[in-house]
Amino acid sequence: MADTILVVVEQREGKLNRVSWETITAGQAIAAATGWTLEAAVVGAAAIAAEVAAKKVAKVYAIESPKLEPYTPDAFAAALKQFLGAHPAKLVVMPHTYQVRDFVPKLATAMGRTVISDCIGFKNEGGKLVFTRQMFQGKLAADVSFTSDAPWFATFQNGSFRGDKAEAGASAAPVETVNVDIADGVIRNKPQEVFKEAKQAVDLTQAEVIVAVGRGIKEQKNIDLAKQLADALGGDLAASRPICDSGWLPMDRQIGSSGQTVAPKLYLALGISGAIQHIVGMKGSRAIIAVNKDSEAPIFEIADYAIVGNLFDIVPPLIEEVKKAKAGT
């Protein structure tokens, strides 16, 4: 029997999280590189199994128990452990979402296994699978291999694979419902309703031009400089997480995994080093200009235009030039 890759898709309140398509693409790529069989599993929302079955996968499992809703790490880990006991997989692949981060280390530990988390790619090196992940906030990359027995667990960072490249199947894959039994007392957490903090006052997802500031802005009073540039460009002001944590800009201006994900025509990053958590929120921008005094800042890896220098030297003349250009002189 061929080895199996199991992609566990993510659902929220019964809806498929779109990032799951990326994970399907990743699973299809690994299957193509290894010759292993690709299967998928939906945990706790059978309704979306059919949607997943339309993709090129050998089979879709709908793992079911009334105790899987609402999400708890205890129930998800217990359900998947039970499932994997009965349906062994060589490799289990998931998206690196906040939900997966919450339960997959527990699941792997309960099975005496390990997770290579937050991967951005994989390689098949002469029959040995290695997973590429970013280290040191993206300054370095590492190829990591499993030295333990299967099942191996790997999670992929948002945007590592193209969701729209997930191949459709010739015909719908069979869907098998697997009921799991989660004993009383397993679930210890009592989650309340999911809510959104104060209405999002600013919708940066629609902005065509974004000027974003990071730690390099140094002091709250310097934010005004970035604001002037944003105004001159007719764009919106945004920030990396530390700026919002410090209260220098409101949380609804935050770009990144815990904030908004944007794809403007122009993203101008001032003093942003480019930690992974920030980059996942803006790497889809059509053009990225980065100003940073650290020539090794990871933001330059994804910048179209790089300016290594002090933003306080560069921004004032830039504001003037932009104003001049707008005035048509």
Next chain:
Amino acid sequence: MKILVCMKQVPQKDAPLKLNESGTWIREDVSYEVNEPDAYALEEALRQREKHKGEVVVITSGPARAQQVLREALAKGADRAIHLEDDKFVGLDAFNTAKAFAAAIKDEQFDLIFTGLQSDDYGYAQTGVILAELLGWPHATIIMQIEKTDGGIRVKRELEAGYFQFVDMPTPAVLTIQSGINKLRYATLIGIKQAKNKPLRKVTLGEVQPAVGENLQKIEKLYVPQKTKKTEHIEGAPGEIAKKLVDKLRNELRVL
């Protein structure tokens, strides 16, 4: 409340990193600092102790240099520290680091264990959750608020895209703390003085060795990432750079 805070020493954010000869780790001669989310975890523990009394203990693993993280934590107000001291701890995977921690605290009874939500070096975001599972405790991740309740605690979890959720849970429990949950304090001069006399227990690799096994995963190769994007460097005096940029904005990006 008796709270343990797991802290890690990591290379400074803007420290230039060099690969070691075998290309499997960085050269150790860089400047280090406390992992940022761990600083927030410590701050939260100190605030909880101020509200509910109790004790804050900090723990780290790593070579002698890592003690600096504990000294800073003691200066900020932690009561005592545990240092798993050995160069080899740096190379342990998250599973074995958690095992070593669990072994080092087996005679203690904590109500809560805090970790930062992830480290700035490996970035696994796993050690806290693994530790919870090894101890048989419940956990919650990416926490932005903690309130004591009658039966345990109520925490506020950060979800993605601006969503949050309150979770009620029993203690003892492990929580991974998100940056920005609070405002960090500075160590006071008196705190720094007092820190010198606070207890710091050293744990050798030998003491926890029976609990630690082979790593379950291995870094085959560490390297500078290959650029996938063509980046154009714009150089010159600030005024020139500004002019060149405006030209790009107008003629190439067409946003002006």
